[in-house]
Amino acid sequence: MFDSLNALPSDAILRLIAEHANDARSNTVDLGVGVYRTEDGETPVLKSVKAAERQVLETQTTKTYLGSGGDPEFNALIQKLTFGDEVAAERVMTLQAPGGSGALRVAAGVISRARENATVWHSDPTWANHVPLLAGAGLTLKPYPYYDAEARTIRFEQMLETLSQAPEGDIVLLHGCCHNPTGMDLSREQWQAVAELLASRKLLPFVDLAYQGFAEGIEEDAYGIRLLAGMVPEMVVATSCSKNFALYRDRVGSLSIVTSNAKTAGIVRSQAHNLVRTMYSMPPDHGAAVVRTILGDAEQRANWVNEVKEMRERLQAMRTGLVAKLRDKAPDHDFSHIERANGMFCFVGISEEQVEQLKKDCGVYMVGSSRINVAGITPGNVDYLAESIASVL
Ligand SMILES: Cc1ncc(COP(=O)(O)O)c(C=O)c1O
Structure with a gap:
């Protein structure tokens, strides 16, 4: 039976990682892979995570099943981290999911059940997995203009223009912060205009929040989500x-669906749990138990917030550093947009x-599009990187 299958090309980023690993030169720079790295090129376990893991190991008394929605305490804490006090908990269905990808997949399934052939509008460009992941779950994907590669800014007027033509009930996928791949985020005024448009045109916001804390801060980066939550009756958020939390392989994320009332939230919960049961039954516990332990304790939470701040500030310092070096090595070219971007990518x-x-x-x-992961830049390679870029201009 399997003889009928054709081999698929490997993922472009995985190919790039392999090419880099096979490059014997001593001064290579890897700006491809999408994980945070320290100045030493490591992706370490956070100290706050290590401490919480020790606590989980010591205090956990059972590994019995938790159910399709995962850990209720994790769900309550992550809901608060996402929405603050902006929406009444009874109107929100939150479930623990296997990473942001798992949350997006469950969201797509629930949306498909609520509305057959639903259309999702996504930014052009967007995270490389958004379209295959959501289309694979049965949704129709359409792009809205987002990044102007010439001017290196957001095509905001065109974005609004396109979305204002979308039929009522369509879904609009937005990046909560640290837009991947452009790093260009909506300003507060732009969020306001988008929220007003979605509310008046009855379009459903679907926000992907994969980098909370990497742009301006944990609370600040939820600005768009909280603004929308105060203005629309229903929305979807994948975190x-x-x-x-640097928990990459432990697979921790959440899906929240805000509904107009508690009864609908209960119905949506039953649908989402049913869907999870038919896909992976229930999410893995360990990473979520760690997050719950950190968020549930004021001191551990403060330590974690500090570690996120360190990661954020290192990314910002490397952006500023690279732009300064490029100004020096390539004075005829303007790279200031790199400094205006947020998060890991631009x-x-x-x-x-x-x-x-x-x-x-x-x-x-x-990556071929010239997307870089800023976390691959270090004080040790930034000079060489700027010289290299200048040499190909
Ligand atoms: C925009 C965006 N959404 C979602 C994800 C999914 O993250 P994960 O499934 O690893 O939690 C990523 C990961 O790179 C991302 O960049």
Whole structure:
């Protein structure tokens, strides 16, 4: 039976990782892979996570099943982290999911059950997995303009124009903060205009929050979600603890569906749990138990907030550092957009040929679109990186 299958090409980023690993040069720079790294190029377990893991190991008395929605205490804490006090808990169905990806997949399933052939509008460009993941779950995907590669800004007027033509009931996928891949986030005024448009046109906001804490701060980065929650009757939010808790492989995320009343929230919960039961039965516990332990204790939470701040500030320092070096090495070119971006990613703004040349001549690895992971920059390689980029311009 399996002879009938055709092999698929490997993922572009995984290919890039393999190419970098096989590059024997001593001064290579890897800006491809999507994980946070320290100045030493490590992706360590956070200290707050280590402490919580010890506590979980010592105090856990059972590993019996928890159910399709995961840990209710985790759900209550993550709901509060996402929405603050902006929405009454009884109107929200929150469930623990296997990472942000799992949350997106369950969201797509519930949306499909509520509305057959639903259309989701996504930013152009968006995270490479959004379209295959949501389309694979049966949703129709359509792009709205987002990034102007020439001007290196958000095409905000065109975005609003396109969304204002979307039929009532369509879904609009937004990045809560640290837009992946552009790093360009909506300003507060722009969030306001988007929220007003979605509310008046009766479009359903679907917010993906995968980098809470990496732009301005834990609370600040929930600004758009909380604004929307105060203005629309229903919305969907998928969150991920992969980056801000550095729990990547432990698979921790959450899905929240805000409904107009407690009765509907109960119905949505029953549907979501039923869907989970038919896909993976229930989410893994360990990482969520760690998050619950951290968020549920004031001191551990403060330690974690500090660690997120350290990661955020390192990313910002590397952006500023790279732009300063580029100003020096390539004075005729403007790279200031790199400094205006948030989170781990942004486009350098060079051609695919220049990206290839960087790889071949300098051992500098980035995705063909010139998207870089800023966490791959260190005080030790920023000079070389700027020189390399300048050399291909
Ligand atoms: C925008 C966005 N959403 C969701 C995810 C999913 O993260 P995970 O499934 O690892 O929690 C990512 C990961 O890179 C992302 O960049």
